Amino acid sequence: MPKTGLTQEQLKERVIEQTIERMRKFGYEKVRLSDIAKDLGVTHAALYGHFADKAALFDAVSERWINDIDRQLTDVCDDRTISNSLERITRWFVVLHRAKREKVQYDPEIFRAFNMSAQIEKEFVQRHLALMETQLTSLVQRAIDDGLMNGEAHTIVKILFTATIEFHFPTMVLERIGEEREHLLEQILSTIYKGLK
Amino acid sequence: MPKTGLTQEQLKERVIEQTIERMRKFGYEKVRLSDIAKDLGVTHAALYGHFADKAALFDAVSERWINDIDRQLTDVCDDRTISNSLERITRWFVVLHRAKREKVQYDPEIFRAFNMSAQIEKEFVQRHLALMETQLTSLVQRAIDDGLMNGEAHTIVKILFTATIEFHFPTMVLERIGEEREHLLEQILSTIYKGLK
């Protein structure tokens, strides 16, 4: 029984979308809840039915930013056209690198909002890290099963993830945003694969 | 013919020391040239004989911070008790990691000052990066000559430096300051050595 013509979920969606739009247009510091509400034809107080506070709304924006990346990574995990398990791991890292790069480069305001609020302890960051670890562990386990790697999956994951941090950690990606670095990423990965054989 | 009882160089030294002291005590934002001058019994204008401006003084502090690390790295390069060239590279990275860790952990205000001003394009940062590259290239070349590595020294240096960035890039070191990570650093390095054989 909505008064806006939208269901609960639809309005919540619209709020997030509108927040993103205003972040892009005016910068994230200038996003006012009252403006968002006005855009959607409700009072600002109505937003509090959907988000605990302003920070929670901003977190929802960051979460979407992250979910978009997670989706791309999941696609790589499920891609049936990749037969070699090491190739799949490389592909996974390249997609991760490109996704972060693109976000940082073409959506700088959303990135800034993310960067301001995204402390490592935040729940949605933890979920992202956990998902990446789960996916990478499964990919590494396949490589071990295929006899292409030796060692404990957990340890290998840590090595791969840490050694490539410059290619996926947002602030590090920003640091070298102007440079083409995919080749170096691939070099590092294949050196490590060889070292793990 | 100084009026302070100190030579030019000595006064310059004292200015830097006093700046560091005030940064540690009150935080780097609260460092006033006028206070430093008062501490040393001169007027603030006298400082301009030694430093072009406030930023130059702060850079001198950061430069000292960096030089201290460079000195430790040089010691590793010259250490005659290390016979194995791969062991020397590992040692070099461990010393680099520990030095950065220590600075970030025990001198947080100086680190913040460094972090604020230390853009990658600054001259003293460039010198630091160049020195590290020179040293590491020489260490890698020795390993190649000893038959322990294969490939082009320049490429190997890039791989090693990038894959270990989490252990020496200041903001990355801060990110995991509470964790013991030397073991992981050594694991990454030995995996890469094996991959380069």
Add this chain to the structure above:
DNA sequence: CAACTTACAAAATTTGTTATTTGTAACTAT
């Protein structure tokens, strides 16, 4: 003339005031 000081303008920071935004609670319509 080297190593400062003094005097002063420009820039940055702080302080106090006012306006806007955020968050909450009590209320209304379906």
Add this chain to the structure above:
DNA sequence: ATAGTTACAAATAACAAATTTTGTAAGTTG
């Protein structure tokens, strides 16, 4: 009960005036 509104208090932000700090040029002293 749900999905909002209205009304109001608390927190923030915006602005202007006062103060402090920074940077410079001209002057002083051993």
